Amino acid sequence: MQGDSNPLYPNDATKRAHINNALSYTSAEWHAHLGQLFNPALGEEVKAHILAIVNRKLTYMNDVMLKDKEYVTGSELSIADFYLFVTLTWTAYLKVDISGFPVVEAYFKRMSEHPAVTSAQEAMASNPETTA
Numbered sequence: 596m597q598g599d600s601n602p603l604y605p606n607d608a609t610k611r612a613h614i615n616n617a618l619s620y621t622s623a624e625w626h627a628h629l630g631q632l633f634n635p636a637l638g639e640e641v642k643a644h645i646l647a648i649v650n651r652k653l654t655y656m657n658d659v660m661l662k663d664k665e666y667v668t669g670s671e672l673s674i675a676d677f678y679l680f681v682t683l684t685w686t687a688y689l690k691v692d693i694s695g696f697p698v699v700e701a702y703f704k705r706m707s708e709h710p711a712v713t714s715a716q717e718a719m720a721s722n723p724e725t726t727a
Contacts, residue, residue, distance in 0.1 A: 602671070602672075603672065603673050603674045603677075604673060604674050610668070610671075610673075613668040613669075614667075614668055614673045614674065614675045617660070617667040617668055617673070617675035617679070618674070618675050618678060620660065621675065621678050621679045621682060622678075624652055624655075625652050625656070625679070625682055626678075626682050628645060628648045628649050628652060629649050629652075629682060629685060629686070629689065629691070630682075630685075631645050632645060632646070632649070632689045632691070633685075633689070646691070649691055653691075653693060653695075653696045653699055654696070656696070656698070656699050657696040657697070657698040657699045658698070661698045661699060661702050662698055665705070666702075667679055672709070672711075676706060677711075677712075679706075680703070680706040680707075680712065683699070683702075683703050683706075
């Protein structure tokens with residue numbers, strides 16, 4: 596993709612490849628499994644199986660993907676961070692405990708406090724009709 600470079604998705608091929616990799620992981624591995632827990636018709640055995648997979652994904656994020664990084668791809672915020680953050684917000688609703696994953700938990704807290712996130716949350720709270 597050519598055009599103006601955006602710091603959240605820069606034109607630099609290497610940086611973009613790292614972001615695309617993180618987006619792909621979040622979509623195919625994390626979102627795809629965690630999202631299944633929204634299904635209220637899941638039986639307990641199936642839910643337990645999915646939770647085991649979700650915990651393996653959290654372990655990977657904790658021990659590899661986010662380890663020693665401020666953001667998903669290193670020290671620079673990217674669109675991959677916002678996607679991962681949004682899906683991590685689901686864990687509270689789905690009762691998926693991330694407290695056993697200190698790197699993930701610290702990342703979630705850091706993103707929760709990021710000015711772009713707090714600004715978006717304030718905008719949504721003050722005018723929820725604009726988020727539809």
